[in-house]
Amino acid sequence: MVYISYSFSFDRVDLTVFFSGLRTVKPYFFEYKAYAKGRWMQRKLIDVFCEEFQDRNEKYYRHAMESGLITVNGERVSPDHIVMNNDVLGHKIHRHEPVVTGKPIEIVHRSDDLLVINKPGGIPIHPAGRYRHNTVIHVLRKTLGVDRLFPANRLDRPTSGLMLIGLNAERARQLEAEMVGGHIQKEYVCRVVGEFPEGEIVCEAPLKTISYKLSLNYVHGDGKASKTVFQRLSYNGKTSVVWCRPKTGRTHQIRVHLRYLGYPIANDPIYGNGLPWSDLIAKGQTLDDESAEKVVQKVVEVATFPEGMWEDKEDADGVKTIQPRCGDCGLVLTEDPSEKELFIWLHAWKYSGKDWGYETALPEWAEETYSE
Numbered sequence: 338m339v340y341i342s343y344s345f346s347f348d349r350v351d352l353t354v355f356f357s358g359l360r361t362v363k364p365y366f367f368e369y370k371a372y373a374k375g376r377w378m379q380r381k382l383i384d385v386f387c388e389e390f391q392d393r394n395e396k397y398y399r400h401a402m403e404s405g406l407i408t409v410n411g412e413r414v415s416p417d418h419i420v421m422n423n424d425v426l427g428h429k430i431h432r433h434e435p436v437v438t439g440k441p442i443e444i445v446h447r448s449d450d451l452l453v454i455n456k457p458g459g460i461p462i463h464p465a466g467r468y469r470h471n472t473v474i475h476v477l478r479k480t481l482g483v484d485r486l487f488p489a490n491r492l493d494r495p496t497s498g499l500m501l502i503g504l505n506a507e508r509a510r511q512l513e514a515e516m517v518g519g520h521i522q523k524e525y526v527c528r529v530v531g532e533f534p535e536g537e538i539v540c541e542a543p544l545k546t547i548s549y550k551l552s553l554n555y556v557h558g559d560g561k562a563s564k565t566v567f568q569r570l571s572y573n574g575k576t577s578v579v580w581c582r583p584k585t586g587r588t589h590q591i592r593v594h595l596r597y598l599g600y601p602i603a604n605d606p607i608y609g610n611g612l613p614w615s616d617l618i619a620k621g622q623t624l625d626d627e628s629a630e631k632v633v634q635k636v637v638e639v640a641t642f643p644e645g646m647w648e649d650k651e652d653a654d655g656v657k658t659i660q661p662r663c664g665d666c667g668l669v670l671t672e673d674p675s676e677k678e679l680f681i682w683l684h685a686w687k688y689s690g691k692d693w694g695y696e697t698a699l700p701e702w703a704e705e706t707y708s709e
Contacts, residue, residue, distance in 0.1 A: 383416035431666035458680025498685025
């Protein structure tokens with residue numbers, strides 16, 4: 338496994354503002370640069386941007402290419418330019434990072450080569466996509482004065498709990514070897530819909546990524562072997578707190594296995610109940626390629642992608658509602674989500690290996706007396 342270290346030099350000025358429990362970043366100018374990926378080659382530049390980067394629409398991308406905001410190898414090119422091997426694509430933007438939780442990152446343990454933290458739900462770990470300043474790695478680097486960090490495990494943006502971060506590549510490799518070898522025991526807690534059965538419940542349904550672009554996963558006949566052990570800790574008459582012990586490390590494993598068992602995490606915005614695609618991933622259902630494609634299509638159909646943020650909305654009669662915009666880039670300024678919309682009731686509670694172990698206090702929502 339190749340470890341990516343994160344270090345920054347361009348952003349010494351603090352752009353952070355805290356408001357209503359949220360961490361926000363003042364908009365700033367930034368240029369993305371990336372070598373052309375294999376799937377981009379021999380395609381028109383306009384097609385690559387419209388299909389691969391859906392945060393803006395074709396009208397914007399054509400303007401950006403014609404005005405030189407989007408370049409290839411540092412040069413202005415037409416939207417019909419054919420992307421070739423070794424091309425470097427550049428895109429100068431006025432960056433509006435999404436808000437994240439304003440809760441602090443708790444330091445559970447620190448030594449010469451290891452940092453253990455309690456990550457709050459609602460903040461991504463590393464810079465990617467629209468996030469850079471509003472990430473765990475960036476916040477820790479600035480707070481602790483550490484230039485390079487090597488995360489040894491990952492948590493989804495809305496998930497809270499323990500993270501092991503090497504302060505050098507060798508320590509991270511050691512932790513990874515322990516994880517791959519099954520020598521690190523992971524324990525999570527979550528709050529699910531309904532009265533989860535008593536006793537030990539084992540789910541071994543195979544999991545497959547059915548859309549990499551959407552990071553959507555589910556039980557599939559061609560999926561990878563997966564195993565999670567569950568046990569109910571409490572039930573308040575409406576929801577249950579469940580102890581989860583994943584024995585494999587598939588993406589969204591706990592969330593998908595709980596959905597498959599019929600007890601999804603109560604506030605999960607992807608695998609929860611009451612979503613437009615919920616009927617397509619019913620209890621005990623194993624997908625095939627055809628049914629998986631229907632799920633993906635439904636998610637795409639109803640999902641609110643950011644591309645509309647550059648266009649005024651139209652009502653049924655075609656009348657546009659003029660919305661407030663950024664004076665620098667024209668982005669429609671939309672309302673921020675509330676803090677409770679940023680996280681789910683899933684928490685990495687305990688990690689342990691040979692001769693070591695770390696744990697956090699239980700989140701408030703995992704207490705037996707909690708009432709949602």
